[in-house]
Amino acid sequence: MAEVDGVGVPVDEPLLRCTDVNISFAQRGKAERFHAVRDASLEVGSADIVGLVGESGSGKSTLARAIVGLQRIDSGAIEFQGRPFGRTRTAEDRRGIQMIFQDPFGSLDPRMKIRSALAEIIRRHTPLRGKQIDARCAELMDMVQLPRSILSSRPAGMSGGQRQRVAIARALSINPRLLVADEPVAALDVSVQAGIVNLLSDLRRDVGLSILFISHDLSIVRTLCDSVNVIYRGDIVESRPCAELFDDPRSDYTRTLLSAIPRLNGPRTEGLAQGQSLGARRR
Numbered sequence: 001m002a003e004v005d006g007v008g009v010p011v012d013e014p015l016l017r018c019t020d021v022n023i024s025f026a027q028r029g030k031a032e033r034f035h036a037v038r039d040a041s042l043e044v045g046s047a048d049i050v051g052l053v054g055e056s057g058s059g060k061s062t063l064a065r066a067i068v069g070l071q072r073i074d075s076g077a078i079e080f081q082g083r084p085f086g087r088t089r090t091a092e093d094r095r096g097i098q099m100i101f102q103d104p105f106g107s108l109d110p111r112m113k114i115r116s117a118l119a120e121i122i123r124r125h126t127p128l129r130g131k132q133i134d135a136r137c138a139e140l141m142d143m144v145q146l147p148r149s150i151l152s153s154r155p156a157g158m159s160g161g162q163r164q165r166v167a168i169a170r171a172l173s174i175n176p177r178l179l180v181a182d183e184p185v186a187a188l189d190v191s192v193q194a195g196i197v198n199l200l201s202d203l204r205r206d207v208g209l210s211i212l213f214i215s216h217d218l219s220i221v222r223t224l225c226d227s228v229n230v231i232y233r234g235d236i237v238e239s240r241p242c243a244e245l246f247d248d249p250r251s252d253y254t255r256t257l258l259s260a261i262p263r264l265n266g267p268r269t270e271g272l273a274q275g276q277s278l279g280a281r282r283r
């Protein structure tokens, strides 16, 4: 019999597998649909950090939304923990994958204290009650490396980096196995970005969290990810371990992306400064 992990997933199966996913949108005044994602396939293994990079409008967020169940797919399959998602997801399926966004305000009620916001989710999705919820809130602050005093704050009084850490705590509060992080550091100062990137890396190490990290910033992807998928106009054109892709890009588009980044320390791309990004020239 195949060996299984703690939740019954065969150890040789990826945690997430997207196979030939197609997503299109109706276009106003046109008969044909706009194909935002075409035959996209990618995998995220247990405790892997996988990058999805591409320029603005390439389909990253659309594919991410499909993975978390916010966007219907036309065809293809999304399997999680060895099982394909059906048209409707079970509560357990929904809990297993959580998402964070560029703007953490979107997932935080600005009027609510952080303790109340976290407690509400914990109560809704877990059997914890009373003092157990308080203890879990404190534990979550420790996990995202914030002082416990933040629990008494409201999002409006917090810095961008603190808010993103709270958004991560919110996502972690129901013990997901996979975190889909859609440009989680794009709106932050470079020094704050590094702290969030380190936190995501620590969470993989400490709690075995798997992460699909979406970014237009190649230097951050290189720092954080084990492997990377390059998406161009909805097509995943290259999917490789990070070190290989950066040293020896195979697709013309990947080469273009790499050459678009200024070289600071010599002829190769090792010297990229954090914060230099694909999207910078477009934003």
Ligand SMILES: Nc1ncnc2c1ncn2[C@@H]1O[C@H](COP(=O)(O)OP(=O)(O)OP(=O)(O)O)[C@@H](O)[C@H]1O
Binding pocket: 025, 026, 034, 036, 054, 055, 056, 057, 058, 059, 060, 061, 062, 063, 216
């Ligand atoms: N609901 C929708 N209806 C119509 N078109 C859409 C919809 N959502 C996305 N698109 C289009 O699909 C394409 C891919 O968008 P998507 O947001 O996935 O790109 P992205 O790579 O995440 O870009 P960015 O980095 O700017 O967020 C874009 O051309 C976008 O305009």
